[in-house]
Amino acid sequence: MTSRRRPPAGAAEPRAGAPDEASGIRTYRMVDRSDRLDFEIRDHTVRPPVVMPHRHEFFQIEANVSGEAHHVLAGKRCRYPARSLIFILPYRVHYAAHEPGASEYYVINFATNFLRHDFDLSPLDMEEASIAEYPELTPFLYEGHVDFVFGERDFRHVLALLQHLAVLHRDRKLGTIERIRGALLELIGFTVERYADELEALSGRRVYMQGRTDALRRVLKFIDEHLQRDISLNEVAEAAFLSPNYLSQLLKKQTGMAFVEWLTARRMERAQHLLSHTGERIFAVANAVGFADEAYFTRRFRQRFGQSPSGYRKAMRGS
DNA sequence: AACTGATCGACTCCAACCCG
DNA sequence: CGGGTTGGAGTCGATCAGTT
Incomplete structure (x- = not known):
């Protein structure tokens, strides 16, 4: 930015939950949803989920532990039964709806560079990332094409990871971030491993959620x-x-x-x-x-x- | 060195329009 | 109907100068 004046817009820097007045769709930043700017995990007792279509600048993983739910991604209604995970890429319009009072769930938010310091994809380019180069993005890329639903035994491992992440997040010290990153990668890696065949087939067919001009x-x-x-x-x-x-x-x-x-x-x-x-x-x-x-x-x-x-x-x- | 206040103009937004 | 353009009004970000 040199001497030229740089500009604004009616759509200024997103204020809490960036109002997109034209569409009514808000874009949330980490600072809007979390005390921490890198990683956050919370369960259903902390605050109600956003039940209107919205986007965020960060990655999100939601885990439905029990109770009926569904989620809507880019206008498409998808399954979100008990013992399932959903993986939301930054800027995807989505929302999840749980049965009032009956659901138990976790929500994980993390910044785009949390998993890799050298993460260099623009948020929209993530949608077409190679799964060989960015394997940790795989479930995010194919959310909407695959239902990440686990059997009881596998979900016990998922739930243990979620609970572990929640404990780590609650009491951070020097080194805790590395442990959180490790547990988060285990959660993603475990999911990718369980759904490897489907994910590789989708990758081979170069199926993406949406194209851009x-x-x-x-x-x-x-x-x-x-x-x-x-x-x-x-x-x-x-x-x-x-x-x-x-x-x-x-x-x-x-x-x-x-x-x-x-x-x-x-x-x-x-x-x-x-x-x-x-x-x-x-x-x-x-x-x-x-x-x-x-x-x-x-x-x-x-x-x-x-x-x-x-x-x-x-x-x-x-x- | 890091941050705040006041000012002004570049840019966004919106509605109407064109084009294939 | 979707992709793209035009033009004008008002908004809010970039800058300079000043303060902590």
């Missing part, structure tokens, strides 16, 4: 490649051979986010990585993710994550 793909690629400098809507639109206004609408429709919102989200994800894994000064981190003004960067960071960049760095190093 080439134009949008060009846009997201361009944004990711130029995050570190000033990018204007006009420039991106030109690179994607679209009109700026149409690009604005397209992005909103596909992601629920306005151009600057999306750009800032990607910038902040990269900033989080730099803060937790390098000793770069705040000024340098701000510059590296395209903010010429560290002050402004700090404010946007706090707005998004509920804490300052330095506070975030301390928290990450301490946990």
Whole structure:
């Protein structure tokens, strides 16, 4: 971001549960749903689930322990019986509905770079990730095509992992994050192993939940490649051979986010990585993710994550 | 070094329109 | 009907200057 003024939008930085007024679909951030910005697990006693179609910027795994339920993913009603898991990729419109008062369930939320520090896929590119390169994404990619329902014995293992994660999350110390990551990978890996045949067959047929236009793909690629400098809507639109206004609408429709919102989200994800894994000064981190003004960067960071960049760095190093 | 306040203009949003 | 464009009004993010 150089000297040019950078822009806003009616759809500013998502406030708690980003209101998408056009569609009524909200986009939640970790800070909206969790005290922690990296990982959270909670059960049905903590708070009711969101029962309206919504998206989030993070990964989500839901586990229905008992009781009738169903979930709706991208408008398609899917099974979600007792002893089953559902895996939700960032930005997928979905919701789960449980039988009132009768269901027991767990919800796990985790940030996009929680499993791998070097995770470099843009959220929308995740939908077409290779399962050889990103095996941990497999159940997320094929949610809606496979019902991840377990037998009693297998689910005992799943439930034990969930309970273990809940205990770890409740009392974090130095090293706990690594244990949480390990247990989470075990949960995902266990699921992938149990459904390996179906998942490999789907992967072989290159079945995806939804395709996106080439134009949008060009846009997201361009944004990711130029995050570190000033990018204007006009420039991106030109690179994607679209009109700026149409690009604005397209992005909103596909992601629920306005151009600057999306750009800032990607910038902040990269900033989080730099803060937790390098000793770069705040000024340098701000510059590296395209903010010429560290002050402004700090404010946007706090707005998004509920804490300052330095506070975030301390928290990450301490946990 | 990190953060806040005040200001201004780039961008979003929306409705109407074109085109195939 | 879906993909794309146009144009104007109002919003809110980027910046500079100042403070902690």
